[in-house]
Amino acid sequence: MNPDYGKKTYESIPIPEKLNEMVAQTIASQNKEDIRMSYENTKTTYKTTSRPVWKGCMAAAAAFLVAGTVGLNTSPAFAEELHKIPVIGTLAQVLTFRSFEGTVGDVELDVTVPVVKGADGKELPAKVNAQIQQLTTTYEAQAKAELAEYKEAFFATGGTEAEWADRTMSLFIDYDVKHFEDDILSLQVTTAKSWVAAEEAYHFYNIDLEKDAELTLADVLGEDYIEICNASIVDQINERLAADENAAFFGYGDDEGMMDGFETVTEDTSFYLNADGDVVISFPEYSIAPGSMGIQEFVILP
Structure with missing residues (x-):
């Protein structure tokens, strides 16, 4: 068997018009009231997630940023400490672009979506961001549609409200900076859901930030x-x-x-x-x- 794992065709993915603007707002925001997005017009519980940008040499300082759809939720003292951390070379920042935890209908969501902020003039990080946004948005939509279809069939075949009461889908999206050194970034986005059966998938983004190019095995x-x-x-x-x-x-x-x-x-x-x-x-x-x-x-x- 020769599975096709799908090449990351960055060049073919359009960059949403306002994505760069939203990324810039997330980075610039110093108050949680600066940016606030609604999630399907529901009452939601947001979480602010810390994401350290890993560096292989512990002596080398790395950029560490806390962000989310609600903006940076940090104390003035902590914000001041962040500004003291040096940025090395063309080091990018990996931010939490959207973070949500709560229940929407029959779906329990735990979603943390990253965004990569590269050096000015670099195109690939923006294309990676567009692909991540497309991946996570589509994954959530497909999962909800799948559950809705199953629910309709459940009641159509005689299922009752009492029997359905405990049937919920758990949907999880998160990310991990696997490697960040010498302007090489390896970022993993995990998607998973569990209801009738559990499934999990990893999606990788390997970037040579200096060359502004996808890193290959070769x-x-x-x-x-x-x-x-x-x-x-x-x-x-x-x-x-x-x-x-x-x-x-x-x-x-x-x-x-x-x-x-x-x-x-x-x-x-x-x-x-x-x-x-x-x-x-x-x-x-x-x-x-x-x-x-x-x-x-x-x-x-x-």
Whole structure:
């Protein structure tokens, strides 16, 4: 099996007209009243989330920013401390663009959406932001539509209000700065929902901020990245099978010859850089192993 994990086609994604303006407002705001967005015209509970921008060398200071749709909710003393933190080179800032926690109808939401603020004149961060906004907005809309369709079918087939009372969907969106050093950013956005069944997915954005370009496997591992990754992944699959009798991978171990499994990485394979700067290949649920194995990740050491 050769899963297509979807190339991050930044160039094809239009940037919303007011996205840059909204990002600028979020960064500039020093009072929670400066920016306030409604969420589906409901009474909501907002949370302000802290997001440190990680740097590999602890001695090197990094930008640390607290933000959300309600704006920066910080004390004057804390705001003053933020201004003292140096910004190194073309270091970008990763902010919380929208943060919401509450219940809307039958959906329990825990949503934290990031935005990347790059150096002036850099185009790629804006395109990444547009893609993240598109991803998260579509994910929420599809989840709600899916639940509404299921609810309609539930009552159409004789379900009662009492039986439906405890049926809610939990929807989760969050992000994590996996690596930020020497103007290289690896950002992970997680989407997950749970109701009839649980599902989780990782979405990665790897940016060379200095070159204003998407970072590729070839950039990090060289022209032989396919051979390097394939050999390492096969070795690690076999190690995991040997170490855990409950482990399973399509096409390996007891499943060998029965169905297609992992064969090769491609330029579209999802990856990120970890805190040590190592490449981590990430395979979605069900792509190379049964759902019970979850998302499978492999650290590649050349």
